[in-house]
Amino acid sequence: MTLQQSNISDEQLHHARETGGVEFVNGQIVEKPVSKESSRIAARIIYLLQRHVEERGGAEVYGADLGYQCFPEEPLRFRKPDGSVVRSERLADLEPDPGLMPIPADLVVEVLSPNEFAYDVGKKVEEYLANGFNLVWIVQPNTRTVTIHRADGSVTKLHESGEITGETALHNFRCKLAEFFALAPAVP
Numbered sequence: 001m002t003l004q005q006s007n008i009s010d011e012q013l014h015h016a017r018e019t020g021g022v023e024f025v026n027g028q029i030v031e032k033p034v035s036k037e038s039s040r041i042a043a044r045i046i047y048l049l050q051r052h053v054e055e056r057g058g059a060e061v062y063g064a065d066l067g068y069q070c071f072p073e074e075p076l077r078f079r080k081p082d083g084s085v086v087r088s089e090r091l092a093d094l095e096p097d098p099g100l101m102p103i104p105a106d107l108v109v110e111v112l113s114p115n116e117f118a119y120d121v122g123k124k125v126e127e128y129l130a131n132g133f134n135l136v137w138i139v140q141p142n143t144r145t146v147t148i149h150r151a152d153g154s155v156t157k158l159h160e161s162g163e164i165t166g167e168t169a170l171h172n173f174r175c176k177l178a179e180f181f182a183l184a185p186a187v188p
Contacts, residue, residue: 035113037141042082042111045139045180049085049109052166052173059087059106059170069100071131079124082139083109085169104132107169111139125149135169144181 042064050061062085067078084105094102108128112121121138128136129151136149144160150167158164158177166173 035115038082038111038113041139041141041180042109044182045109045111045137046083048175048179049083049166049170049173052170053085056172057088059085060091061085062101062105067100068103068105068133070102070104071127079128081105081108081128082111085166087169104128104134105169106133107135107137107166108133109137109139111141114142129153135167137164139180141181144177146177146180 046061046063053059053061062083064080064082066084067080068084069076069078071077071079078100084101085107086101086103087106090103090106110121110124125136125138129149132151134151138147138149139145140147146158146164148156148158148164148167160178160181162177164175164177164180
């Protein structure tokens, strides 16, 4: 799809690329649903992933403002997951700052908000997996679960009492799932 077919101007598309919380899908600028709790949990997960990477290396962790533009069927499309991880060796051949990420992430994190539709989430997961994203975590704050979707088609659902790993995306990452949902300790 071209910009002319979508009735979106170059300026509008450029602004959307630079703006957090929006994606460009099916020729439309789409605002991502968000809530206070989903935002807090996404920040917590990014913190846990980043802490691991700072201790062990091997990858880069990105927040919700980074867009991925690597969808061959719709070259202008970009998605902005709530968090993502790309292994360092895959970043070596990229320009120093390509703007939108031209390669799929090894791990994508999507934290659901109360006003998100299951149909839209399922479609997004399928889109990620069909375009080379290897691992997708769908985090559900209301049930305190994470559903892991893998490129091979397997799916695992973990509950708060379980443990999650980075699998092939982030070797040696292990975390009690309860830590994803933990509140910051109160300051006395």
